[in-house]
């Protein structure tokens with residue numbers, strides 16, 4: 001922590017040191033990287049103990065890493081076939097949707113904050129960048145389709161901000177395909193931690209769990225029109241299309257917070273003890 005000394009008032013004002021913003025499953029015991037490295041396992045996402053939201057309904061969730069590392073299901077391929085390229089997969093994980101897009105002849109790029117996820121995606125022959133969705137994204141404003149398939153619009157822990165950011169990335173005639181939480185009514189934003197079955201825990205990070213109603217409540221203000229919800233095999237998908245700028249109220253744009261993206265190759269990176 002550094003400090004500022006105000007010339008008028010000789011009081012030391014603490015200024016928090018600026019460091020990287022903790023993201024999904026990273027830091028400390030690196031449970032997400034470990035699980036991707038193993039190609040499976042169960043992770044538990046739960047509120048950080050110190051969070052005022054700790055213990056709120058439904059905030060704890062069990063995640064199946066094998067599913068993310070596997071091939072796409074028929075349902076997911078069918079959904080992809082309804083989209084036009086180029087496709088941006090936001091939070092692409094190990095690249096399941098990217099390799100399916102490629103096999104369907106759709107041009108696609110993945111972005112993800114996890115180096116391990118990006119390496120796995122590249123190892124599958126996909127194109128992926130290790131970067132946050134809130135950092136400058138190549139071809140911003142020109143993506144014909146974008147995917148947000150983390151299952152609950154969790155990325156960044158602020159649904160409205162994420163929707164506004166996605167609105168900047170997509171072409172005026174584009175489609176944003178979002179998988180929301182299957183519980184229509186859940187709408188929680190909180191500091192979460194990820195933990196594996198061995199007790200390896202991540203740093204706390206901002207996350208959200210939001211269902212259909214939470215998305216509907218924020219989509220219009222973020223510049224999106226919503227098509228009817230699709231309930232498919234126990235999962236809930238929403239398609240959003242941009243409302244033209246002139247047809248909506250002016251508001252300030254999302255601040256870009258992180259550095260330029262790093263292009264990853266298929267080399268393996270291990271950032272935790274072997």
Ligand SMILES: C[S@@+](CC[C@H](N)C(=O)[O-])C[C@H]1O[C@@H](n2cnc3c(N)ncnc32)[C@H](O)[C@@H]1O
Nearest residue numbers: 024068091092093112113114132133149150155
């Ligand atoms: C629940 S996983 C979903 C993986 C993938 N979409 C799938 O369906 O297989 C969420 C992914 O979002 C990524 N992520 C988290 N915060 C992000 C951010 N700010 N920008 C880009 N990706 C992010 C995580 O690293 C993780 O790979």
